[in-house]
Amino acid sequence: MDIAALRAANPEHWMRAAAIRALTLDAVAAANSGHSGMPMGMADVATVLYEKHLKFDAKAPDWPDRDRFILSAGHGSMLLYSLLHLTGYEDMTLEQVKNFRQWGAITAGHPEYGHAKGIETTTGPLGQGIANAVGFALAEEIQRARYGRKVVDHHTYVIAGDGCLMEGISQEAITLAGRQRLGKLIVFWDNNNITIDGTVELSDRTNQPQRFKAAGWHVIEIDGHDPIAIDAAITKAKTTSKPSMIACKTHIALGHAAQDTSKGHGALTDAAQLAEAKAGYGWTWGPFEVPTEIKTQWEAIGARGATERAAWEDRFAGLSGRKQDDFTRALALEAPKKLSATIKALKKQISEGAPKVATRKSSEMVLEVINPIMPETVGGSADLTGSNNTKTGDLGTHDIDNRKGRYIYYGIREHGMAAAMNGMVLHGGARAYGGTFFTFTDYARPSMRLASLMKIPTVFVMTHDSIGVGEDGPTHQPVEHLAICRATPNSYTFRPCDTVETAEAWEIALTSKDTPSVLALTRQGLPTLRTEHKLKNLSAQGAYVLAEATEKRQAIIMATGSEVSVAMEARALLEAEGIGTRVVSMPCWELFEEQDEAYRRKVLPAGPVRVAVEAGARMGWDRWLTGERGKATKADFVGMDGFGASAPAEVLYEKFGITAKAVAESVKALL
Amino acid sequence: MDIAALRAANPEHWMRAAAIRALTLDAVAAANSGHSGMPMGMADVATVLYEKHLKFDAKAPDWPDRDRFILSAGHGSMLLYSLLHLTGYEDMTLEQVKNFRQWGAITAGHPEYGHAKGIETTTGPLGQGIANAVGFALAEEIQRARYGRKVVDHHTYVIAGDGCLMEGISQEAITLAGRQRLGKLIVFWDNNNITIDGTVELSDRTNQPQRFKAAGWHVIEIDGHDPIAIDAAITKAKTTSKPSMIACKTHIALGHAAQDTSKGHGALTDAAQLAEAKAGYGWTWGPFEVPTEIKTQWEAIGARGATERAAWEDRFAGLSGRKQDDFTRALALEAPKKLSATIKALKKQISEGAPKVATRKSSEMVLEVINPIMPETVGGSADLTGSNNTKTGDLGTHDIDNRKGRYIYYGIREHGMAAAMNGMVLHGGARAYGGTFFTFTDYARPSMRLASLMKIPTVFVMTHDSIGVGEDGPTHQPVEHLAICRATPNSYTFRPCDTVETAEAWEIALTSKDTPSVLALTRQGLPTLRTEHKLKNLSAQGAYVLAEATEKRQAIIMATGSEVSVAMEARALLEAEGIGTRVVSMPCWELFEEQDEAYRRKVLPAGPVRVAVEAGARMGWDRWLTGERGKATKADFVGMDGFGASAPAEVLYEKFGITAKAVAESVKALL
Structure with missing residues (x-):
């Protein structure tokens, strides 16, 4: 690349982007580990996105109507940390950036949800971010339909790399987004043609634009180092009704001796090469030093959304008190007051009637009373609706022409479903649950683990939980899956014995704020064993x-x-x-x-x-x-x-x- | 559908296919469970495939150069059982078909590898079969390059449904096959537009032909009930150098009252509707009855390959004795005699030198001495070659122009890699091993479980096995994964402490015939603890x-x-x-x-x-x-x-x- 020409073409943009590149080089050098190349390659895209499009206010990072930015290629974490630091997020101090990848720092090797504001989800396991993003966009659609465009109207942006797009989960995410026509989802593909093992061609020759088009996406191909083209592409993407994929042709480790090589993917720590790269950028300052002029520009970008946010606060105050309460309650993951009494009433009724039903049916009975009083629930199943008993009468089917619908037909996409559910919970305002057969925990595992790691209360409804499945045989009969779930830190594995325990399990799952739940439910009928009504939730012990x-x-x-x-x-x-x-x-x-x-x-x-x-x-x-x-x-x-x-x-x-x-x-x- | 018109157009073909449909209806009715619709919809495709193309000899089901047929949509197991019974596989008796889905029968709910000849892999968990098939095709390419076209020259055929194609693993499989240009892989897509929850459009609107083309496939679209079109499509597919996808427009549960509905996917057991469907077929015989004329036609199909097989035996006998021995030994999963002495020599050398190395490096040291004496090993990594230490100097990179290469760059496709490895082992003549980070066991889990269930000795090389990973953080640090692997029946979970134990673990893994192995290996250096040389493999205890x-x-x-x-x-x-x-x-x-x-x-x-x-x-x-x-x-x-x-x-x-x-x-x- 002709770095000088790039600099000359857009000098102010160049220096803002160079700040990201320089911080990345410095942080990786200090940690003596990390991934330099991706932030250096995607700095131009990220700069234009934050400068001209991303709706956010660095001083109010929890603003519910902010645009979401998801770094699916999580190994490039220094891109995100640089952006958060430069735009003035209070917790992302220079000290934190200097402690990149060290014990106790919020700047972990991969972005960790909960470590710092502006990290919308934990990424690193490839493909998860782009699949979470589908959930973010679904949650936005549902809440926009419920609360109106005046208070819910934002985009979900994603940066995904070749690794994300090679992972199978990305196909589930892309096709689900295409099916649901999630027009406010915009994905940047960091098309740098490099993976760890070599050039992408070594293992893949997929025509990615054609693949996305086959899934119903709008596709734009640009030079990922041309700020004008980047701006135009984002502007265009925001106007289409389809989800958009912007293929950004970039150079990994731009301007470094390792540019366009696998080496550039990893930690670039050679002092001389580092100095040479910075010199090429015209970056004359010391390690971790960002000159005031450039920092000021970035902070202005961080403050750009303040006015819009204030206007939003006004609009939000214009909602009815009940709507405001509902919105705020769901966002805080507070259960409605009625939940406890509703569960108790159901338990009483069941203890008296003592029906013999499968616990998957018990679960449906519980959902029938919960869903009407918890508008934040979003249900679904990976093509086993009738078997998982996840759909209740009031939910409505989510679709392009029914955005209020709270039931999602995920298709045969267990992994994509689990990741999308995580995304909805992370977005806020939604409690997502979804079903498949317990044995297919295997397919959803990577996302289920992330729910535990991120401390979010996603609910996995896993029916057909043993050999009780019967004739479908061992592929469909979980054996080791209870052990798998129980071995996973920060996860509740419920295996209720009857409808009463199922109701208790649901109550815990739906009041949990920081632990996901797995409900292992039977296919076969079970007698009611809790025939003596107890107000107390015994399962909570x-x-x-x-x-x-x-x-x-x-x-x-x-x-x-x-x-x-x-x-x-x-x-x-x-x-x-x-x-x-x-x-x-x-x-x-x-x-x-x-x-x-x-x-x-x-x-x-x-x-x-x-x-x-x-x-x-x-x-x-x-x-x-x-x-x-x-x-x-x-x-x-x-x-x-x-x-x-x-x-x-x-x-x-x-x-x-x-x-x-x-x-x-x-x-x-x-x- | 106008069943009468279909019958009239190709009357003999029709009755052969009707035999599959009738047996399916009878078996599902007898079991009062199962999946009728898929075999009824795909009977025409399967009939033409077996009649005109599939190279097999029902009396010699283990013939190494047979074409492989994989029913990826495994719930349609009665399609396969019908074919095996009709063509005269000895173990697939009518009694077994009558005992469909019953205790002790070889006709399990989903096809189980090892239950009956002609079942090339266990399917049911969707997407696995098509991903196994990539491994079958790779194994064929490698062995054809090694032994010559005279003894290795066969196709891999797959029937996949919408469920298989929605699962993310199918994308990994399709793109890997496209990249490796596996021209002898031919996939039939059962395009019936129905899933369990409803029509496919409910959850998916992917343009599948475009998607496959984007991955480098040859695509043909046909009417899946027209035997002439089916024949022509297969003939064409066999001539292309790309993998082929034949999109077969079909009607699920063809000719039944439940045709073209979700109900048709499941168990069609209504006696009146069953009789009506059979009458429509012109099938006038009783339950499980196949008239001699039709059975004879099918048995002739089953015997069609006998001459070709005899000719193959002659050609095989023409190979050098050493080549014959190698071929037969690898097929029988017998380790070469030299293996034991080679491992012992390495152990001695290590015990004396006592190097401090990471066990992932130890593993490479072992592979360096094993790969040259075991031509059946096929290595690879999911884009972490340098980190997993899976590539040794002698393997050569497998590629379109180097089919002898025994190292596969799988790309960022842990799941597809695991399934492809299983496929290679199932094909025979290959011992596949492949690497990723241990934490990404999660991505590969569904295929790893199937290796255990199928009792095949696939080897999973899982490096970076603990917090020893360091700065990459918790997403990359396995915690529960040893428990996950150990909880899985029929799996060896090795966690060696030094190079000597690593060598012992590899020896066990590479002599195992019916148990897969997981090797959990460190990123960080470890001292040699086994400094006293022992001939005995202590890890075997x-x-x-x-x-x-x-x-x-x-x-x-x-x-x-x-x-x-x-x-x-x-x-x-x-x-x-x-x-x-x-x-x-x-x-x-x-x-x-x-x-x-x-x-x-x-x-x-x-x-x-x-x-x-x-x-x-x-x-x-x-x-x-x-x-x-x-x-x-x-x-x-x-x-x-x-x-x-x-x-x-x-x-x-x-x-x-x-x-x-x-x-x-x-x-x-x-x-």
Whole structure:
């Protein structure tokens, strides 16, 4: 590239962009790690975006109607940190930039949601940001329809790299956005033709513009270093009704000796080359030094939105009090006051009626009473609506001509759905839940992990949660998935045993502010076990005594979900033989772990034989069987030790030995 | 559809296809579950494929040079079972078809690899089959280059539905196949416009032909019920050098009252409608009855390839003895005789030299000696070649003009890579291994699970296996992933502590015939701990005593991977205080679990305090801490209880308290 010509063509723009490049080089050099090339390549696009288009106010970073900027290519984190620092976000001090990638700094290797204002989502695992963005844009559409264009009217901008576009999740995101015609979603493709292993051609020759067009996108191709072209492209993209992809031809590590090479992707720390690059830029200042003139220009950009924001505040104040309250409440993730009473009423009704239903149906019964009082819920399913029981009568189908619709047909896109749900929650004003089969947790895993890491309360409705699936066979029968969810930090894994526990699980999931929930629900019908109505949410303690021993307590049977009724039957068998048996229902291990020692000891006292029954892998159960005052010689597990099989559910339970009789035998063998 | 017109146009073809439709209706009705619509819609395509193109011999289903047929839309399993039964595969008896979806039958709900001949891979989780197929086609290319067109020259055919094409993995598969110009891969898209939730438009409006063209595919669009058009399309597809997609416009549940509806996707069991559909077909026979004339036609199709196969046997016999042996050995998954001696020699050399290297580098050192003696290995990485250390000097890069190349640049496609690796192993003659970061196990999970379920020895090289990753932060730091892998049935999770253990792990992985392996390897350097050369593969026992207590044994420290050296340092601290401490290295839990009680007791005797140290989640460790003769009051775990952070690795180990000092303190607190 002819850096001198670029400088000369747009000198003021050039120096503003150079500030990003210089800060990036300095921060990476100081950390001796990081990714220099992407911020250096995309500095021009980002500068024009922030300067001329992005609606934001650096002094009010939480302004609900701000445009969202998502750095899907999260390894280029110094691009974002530079922008936030330069435009005057208060928390993004120069000190933080200097501590790039160090312990305790908000400037992590990849942008971490919650670390700093202006980081809208955690990125780094490629493809996640662009898929989150679909959720952001959906949430905007839904809220615009509900509250009006005067208070909700913003864009979602994304920078995605070749890595994002090669990941399968990007296809799910792109086609979903195209289907829903999310016109306010604008994606910049950093078309620099370089990946870690070499040039893109080494592994990919996809015609990306054609691919996006096939998905119903508007596509514009530009020189990503020409500020005039960038400006024109964004202006154009904002006018189209389709989502837009702006293909930006760029040079990775622009102006550095490593430009246009794989080396340029990584940490450029050579002092001489760094100095040479800066000299080429005309950047004559020391490390981390930004001259006042340029910093002032950037701060003006950061303040550009202040007037618009003030006008927005006025418009917002013009909404009815109820609308304002609703908007603010949902944004703060506060549950409506009515939620608790609604759940209690349902629990009472269920305890009295004691229906025998699958917990996926229980979940639908709960949603039928919740959705009408929580306008912030947005439901959906990855093409299993009737099986996941996720759609209730009042939601309405979200579509191009029905933006108020709160139910999304995600199609066969578990991963894209999970990421979009995260995006909606991150956008604010939405509580997203969505369903698939529990075994397809596997497909959604990368986004589910990010919900836990980001501390956001996305709800994953996972039905068909064991061999109870039956004839569809082992590909559709989760075995290790409870262990997977439970092993993930900051996640609630609920496996309710009946409709009452399902209602309790939903109440916790929908009042959680910083923990996602997985609801593992059955395909097969289960009896109501909680037939005595309790106002208290017993599931909130994670585990509790469902049935006490009537004879002298010799055994404790622990179980979750569909196996709690198996445990109850086993108890009946044992008590009939005079063996006092307690049944402990454990709908949520994580919550039980949070209880104090005294409560845990009350539920699981030392002494009795302990048998756990769960139609899944044993992994993790020893925590409760042999740990927690238990004894290896007095403990056993009844469950799966391999994959399932294809046959009717009741046959499978019998063949795999997950029966009341087997549990009772196991207890007796240990007495 | 005008069924009468279709019948009249091609009466003989019609009745052959009707046999598939009738068997499907009968089997689903008998099982009272399953998916009728897809086999009924794609019967014409399948009939023409088997009749006129597929190179196979039903009496020799393992013929290595057969064409492969992969039913990616696995829910339509009755299509495949019908074809196998009709063409005369010996194991696919009518009895098996009648027992569709029942316990013990080979006719599972979804096709299960290993259940019956002619099932080339397990499908059901959507998108997997088409992604496996890329691996089949790659394996064919590599082996054709090695052995010549006379003995390796076959096609890979796939039937994929809308679900397969919506899943992100299909994009990874399609773009990889396009990049590698896999001309012998031919995909039929069952374009029936129906998914479970409704018409495809409900969730997707992708222009699929345009999308495939953007990925470098040849696309043909036809009426999927016109046998002449189907034949012509396949003939054309076989001549192009690009992979081909044949878009087949079809009617789901053709000729049934539920035709062209979502209901038609599922189990069509209504007796009257079933009879009406059969009458429309002109199918006048009873349930499961196929008239001799039609069965004979189908059996002739099944025998069509016999002559060609005999000719192939002759050609194969014409290869040099060494080539024949190599070919047969690799197909049987037999390791070369030299492998054991080669590993032993490397172990000796390492034990003597005691280098300090990261285990990802150790893995490369092992591969450098293995790849030259195992021509069946095919390596690769998802764009992290230099970081995963997966490429060795001799492999050569696989490319359009270098089909002998055994190293594949998979691009940023972890999921597609895992599925393609499975495909290569399933094809036969290849042992595939491929790398990414351990945390991106999440992206590859669905295919990794299928490797376990299918019992195939794919090798997943997962580097950067803990917070040892350092500055890249929590998105790149696995925490729960060891638990995830260990919870999965039939999978070896290796976490070697040094180069010697890494060599042992590779030896096990490359001699395994029915279990996939995960190698969790470090980014950071580790000392050689196995400095005393042992001929025996100690890792094959899963866990073993690495260092015995010199004083009276009061404590056992268990550890894996990078924490084994931490354990050794803790042992030194404790022994210096007179506290006899044994260190047990546990490179593979699953293998340790397979050992007999006597050996396990020898390694983990009752009595001493037990502390485990691993830079991951505790989930599962209680099996060894409090179970297996342990005691809750004398056990502790030093590891992670949340996500990681962004900082240099040594800072993270210190801050998260995973240090020799912390381990020693923990032991002392329990004494």
